[in-house]
Amino acid sequence: MLGPSAVEQDVLVLGAGLGGLCAALALARRGFSVTIVDQQAPPWPRVGESFDWETPRLLEHFGLDLESLYARRWLTRKPGVVLWSNSTRADHTTTLSPSPLLMRALGRATVSYHGDRSRIDEFILARAQEAGCRFIEDRVRKVELRGDRVEGVETQTHGRLNARYHIDASGRARLVGRAAGARARPCGPKMINIRRRHRHDYDGRGTRLYLLHHEGRLVWAWNIHVDERTTDIGVVIPASYLRETSADHRPRARPEDVYAEILSKIEPLSGFLASHAPEGPLHVCSFRNDVVERIAGPNWLSVGEAAFVLDPISSGGVTAALRSGRFASILIGDALERGTPALTEREQRDYQQRLSQQVEFVNATVRDLFDYHLLWNEVGLAFYIRILVYPQFYMNWQNSVLPLRMRGGARLLRVLQRQLRFVTASTVRALDLIHR
Ligand SMILES: Cc1cc2nc3c(=O)[nH]c(=O)nc-3n(C[C@H](O)[C@H](O)[C@H](O)COP(=O)(O)OP(=O)(O)OC[C@H]3O[C@@H](n4cnc5c(N)ncnc54)[C@H](O)[C@@H]3O)c2cc1C
Numbered sequence: 001m002l003g004p005s006a007v008e009q010d011v012l013v014l015g016a017g018l019g020g021l022c023a024a025l026a027l028a029r030r031g032f033s034v035t036i037v038d039q040q041a042p043p044w045p046r047v048g049e050s051f052d053w054e055t056p057r058l059l060e061h062f063g064l065d066l067e068s069l070y071a072r073r074w075l076t077r078k079p080g081v082v083l084w085s086n087s088t089r090a091d092h093t094t095t096l097s098p099s100p101l102l103m104r105a106l107g108r109a110t111v112s113y114h115g116d117r118s119r120i121d122e123f124i125l126a127r128a129q130e131a132g133c134r135f136i137e138d139r140v141r142k143v144e145l146r147g148d149r150v151e152g153v154e155t156q157t158h159g160r161l162n163a164r165y166h167i168d169a170s171g172r173a174r175l176v177g178r179a180a181g182a183r184a185r186p187c188g189p190k191m192i193n194i195r196r197r198h199r200h201d202y203d204g205r206g207t208r209l210y211l212l213h214h215e216g217r218l219v220w221a222w223n224i225h226v227d228e229r230t231t232d233i234g235v236v237i238p239a240s241y242l243r244e245t246s247a248d249h250r251p252r253a254r255p256e257d258v259y260a261e262i263l264s265k266i267e268p269l270s271g272f273l274a275s276h277a278p279e280g281p282l283h284v285c286s287f288r289n290d291v292v293e294r295i296a297g298p299n300w301l302s303v304g305e306a307a308f309v310l311d312p313i314s315s316g317g318v319t320a321a322l323r324s325g326r327f328a329s330i331l332i333g334d335a336l337e338r339g340t341p342a343l344t345e346r347e348q349r350d351y352q353q354r355l356s357q358q359v360e361f362v363n364a365t366v367r368d369l370f371d372y373h374l375l376w377n378e379v380g381l382a383f384y385i386r387i388l389v390y391p392q393f394y395m396n397w398q399n400s401v402l403p404l405r406m407r408g409g410a411r412l413l414r415v416l417q418r419q420l421r422f423v424t425a426s427t428v429r430a431l432d433l434i435h436r
Contacts, residue, residue, distance in 0.1 A: 008162060008163065009032075009033035009034065009035050009134075009163045009164075010027070010032035010033045010034065010163060010164050010165065010336055011023075011024070011027050011032055011033070011034045011035075011163055011164070011165045011166070011167060011332060011336075012034075012035050012037065012153065012161055012162065012163035012165075012166050012167070013034065013035070013036040013037070013166075013167045013169055014037060014140050014143070014153060014166060014167065014168050014169060014170050014175050014176065015037075015038055015039075015140075015168070015169045015170030015171060015173065015175065015306070016036050016038035016042075016044065016121065016125060016135075016169065017169035017170065017171050017303065017304040017305065017306065017321060018117070018120075018121060018124070018169075018304055018318060018321045018322065018325070019167075019169055019303030019304035019321035019322060019323075019324045019325030019328070020036065020167050020168075020169020020303055020304065020325060021036065021121060021124045021125055021128060021169070021325070022059075022062045022064075022124060022322055022325040022326070022329070023167050023169070023303060023325040023326070023328045023329040023332070024036050024128045024133050024167070025062055025063075025124060025127055025128040025131055025133070026061075026062055026325075026326070026329035026333070027329050027332065027333055027336075028128055028131035028132045028133045029063075029131050030329075030333045030337075032333065032336055033132070033134075034128070034132070034133045034134070035133070035134045035135075035136060035161065035163070036125070036128065036133055036134070036135050036136070037135075037136045037137075037138050037140060037153075037155060037158075037161065038135070038136075038137065038138075039137070039138065039139040039140070040137065041135075041137045042118070042121065042122040042125055043118045043119070043122050044118055044121055044122075045118065045283070046116070046117030046118045046121060047117060047193075047195065047232070047234070047283075048114065048115070048116055048117070048195075048197070048224050048226040048231075048232030049114065049115060049117050049224065049315075049317075049318055050078060050081075050112075050114045050207040050222070050224050050315045051066075051078065051112045051113050051114065051115065051315065051318050051319070052112060052314070052315045052316050052318075052319050052396065053098060053103070053108050053109070053112050053393070053396075054108075054319045054323075054396050054397065054400050055112060055113070055318050055319050055322065056109060056112060056113070057108065057400060058319060058322040058323060058326060058400070059322065061326055062124075062322075062325075062326070063127075064124065064127070066113050066115075069113075069115065069119075069120065069123065070113065073227055073228065074115060074116060074119050074120070074123075074227065075113040075114065075115040075226075075227075076113065076114045076115075076202050076204075076225045076226070076227060076228060077111050077112075077113060077204065078111060078112040078113050078114050078206045078207055079097055079110065079111050079204070079205065079206050080095050080096055080097025080098070080205070080206040080207075081095070081096045081097075081206055081207045081208075081209055081315075082094075082095050082205055082206055082207070082208050082209070083095070083096065083209050083210075083211065083381060083385060084208070084209070084210045084211070084266070084267070084268055085210070085211040085212070085213070085376065085381050086212055086213055086265075086266075086267070087211075087213070087376050087377045087380075087381050088377045089376070089377055089378075089380050089381065091380050091381050091382050092267075092381075094381050094382035094385065095205075095206075096385065096386075096389060097110075097206070098110055098393075106397055108397070114207065114224045114225055114226060115226060116226040116227065117318075136155075136158055136161075138155040138156055138157050138158045139155060139156040139157075140153050140154070140155055140170070140175055141153075141154045141155060141156055142154040142179070143175050143176050143178075143179035144179075145179055145180060148180070148297045148298050149297065149298050149299050149300075149342075150166045150176060150179075150297065150299055150300045153166075153175075164299065164336065164341065165299050165300065165301075165332045165335065165336065166299060166300040166301075167300070167301055167302075167303055167325075167328050167332070168300060168301070168302040168303065168306040168307075169302075169303050169304055169306060169325075170306050171304060171305040171306060172287065172305050172306075172309070173306070174292065174302070174305075174306045175306070176297070176300050176302060176306070177292045177294065177295065177302055177306060177307075180294060180297065182292050182293050182294035182295070183292075183293050184290040184291065184292045184293065185290055185291050185292075185293060185360075186288050186289065186290040187289045187290060187291075187360070187363040187364060187367060188288065188289050188311070188363065188366075188367055188370065189238050189239065189240065189288070190238070190239040190286055190287075190288045191236055191237065191238055191239060191286065191287055191288065192236070192237050192238070192239050192241070192242060192255075192284065192285075192286050193234050193235070193236050193283075193284070193285050193286070193287065193312070194234065194235050194237075194255045194256075194258060194259045194282060194283070194284050195232060195233060195234030195235070195282070195283050196232075196233060196234075196259065196278050196279075196280065196281070196282045196283065197226070197230055197231065197232050197233075197278065197279040197280045198230070198231055198233060198272070198276040198277065198278055198279055199229060199230060199276060199277055199279055200225070200229070200230070200231040200276050201228065201229060202225035202227075202228050202229075202231070207222065207223075207224055207315065208222065208223035208224075208268070209221075209222055209313065210222070210223070210266045210268070210269065211373070211381075212262065212265055212266055213373060213374070213377075214262070214265060217238065217241075217370075217373075218369070218370050218373035219235065219236065219237045219238075219241070219262060220235070220236050220313060221233065221234060221235040221236070221262060221263065221266060221269070222234050222236075222312075223269070230279055233263070233269070233272075235258070235259055235262040235263065236312065236313070237258065237262065239286060241258070242255075242258065255282060255284045256282055259282065260273055287309055287312075288309060289309050289310065289311045289363045289366070290308065290309050290363075291307070291308040291356045291359050291360055291363075292306070292307050292308060292356075294352070295307040295308070295324075295351070295352055295355065295356065296343065296347075296348035296349075296351045296352050297343075297348065298341075298342035298343060298348070299341065299342055299343070301324075301327075301328040301331065301332065301343075301351060302324075303321060303324035303325050303328050304317075304320070304321035304324060304325070305317070305321070307324055307355060307356070308320065308355065308356060308359040310359050310362055310363065311362065311363055311366040313366055313369070314362050314366060314392060316362060316392070316396065319396065320355070320358075320359060323355065323399065323400070324355050327351055327354065327355065327404050328351070330404055330405075331343055331347050331351060331404075335347075349410070350404065350409070350410045351404075353410035353413070353414065354399065354402075354404065354409070354410050354413060357410075357413060357414055357417050358395055358396070358399050358413070358417065361391075361392070361395055361417045361420070361421055362392055362395070364421060364425075365388050365391065365392055365421070365424055366388075368388060368424065368425065368428045369385075369388055372428055372431075372432055375428070375431055375432055375435060378431075378435040379431055379435065384431075387424060387427055387428065388424065388428075391420040391421075391423070391424050394420065395413075395416070395417060395420060398413060398416060399413060
């Protein structure tokens, strides 16, 4: 057991979330002393994920190359997203894949990846430890603040830890934000995710998303191959769905029944459970899309889901976590090099704005998908989905290419986002009026 304040270092990362791990790696490579504390040693239970087209570029900034993980068979290639819906129009299935010409013009590859986050996070922790980071397995019980500054954290077995700067990467536990009394602005209802892995061979065609009009609302499911022989299948339903009774008046209490019920209604998956054995347990979690109102303080920054929850249907959560980790490592690294005890007001504001504006934009656009889900019966899934996806893709790219330190960068992004949001929302509402 360490005594009071026995661990004093440059940076303390609370929780081994993805953004925090990458920030720790970057800061350790810049020569700073970094400690990561997580309540659990790896392997951590993580969801199987589909990465968007910015994830590989962001990982490159941390010196990590997804192609080398692919060579280890930890990833599968994602050339696009195959969408299915039980819409009444003929186009039940549509494929979204990026145009090679456009991707070349934007300096992006045409293929992204799916992967098993448990393996990837463990791999990044190992690189961070090689770079000199220290890992402590312990539970953070309390974050001590004096005014806006984090003074230290109280852990279950190692006592008090402190550092010059702190990164909150504790996911939805939001250790620093909660201690600072920061509220979250929600977007949409509380959702439940039920998922399980199954043995299934990958056909190389990309992420499968299933959009199901079911009992007057939209529920959705994914099918993501975390390796060539294993797929992660998840269903996402509003929390209220579990409290209701089914069409045949049976209560929907058991997650396994709901999982089987939703899959049976999705035509391409209807016989799946009978012929594909599960690999591992059923996981259930709840989440709500939101943005925490305060994600930056004088000596702390929140990254990943400690700062915001991006709707998982956008496949952008990993990119958002990595981007926040990258920004955090730049700002904190520069402040440590300057020898200043605090981030400037402008740094805190730019960090907050650059990250939260985009998440709010994506979440609002995804709400349009849910609130107007009957619309694509009229206009066609392929057309409707592109109205929503192209602006998201563009904003994501803009946020990557605009340098964090650019004067007026956050303001420029805000103007772009407002304009794009106006165009997207007006188009959807106009189509809705026409087809009502
Ligand atoms: C259902 C679902 C599906 C998703 N699918 C995708 C997808 O396909 N593609 C995509 O890009 N994104 C997806 N996302 C989003 C993505 O998973 C997250 O954005 C990403 O995992 C970021 O989480 P994180 O790293 O911030 O936190 P986490 O991965 O939750 O890590 C937080 C860590 O903090 C630790 N911790 C918490 N409390 C304490 C404490 N008191 N003391 C010490 N340690 C603590 C935990 O042990 C954990 O290791 C999905 C999200 C959900 C909910």
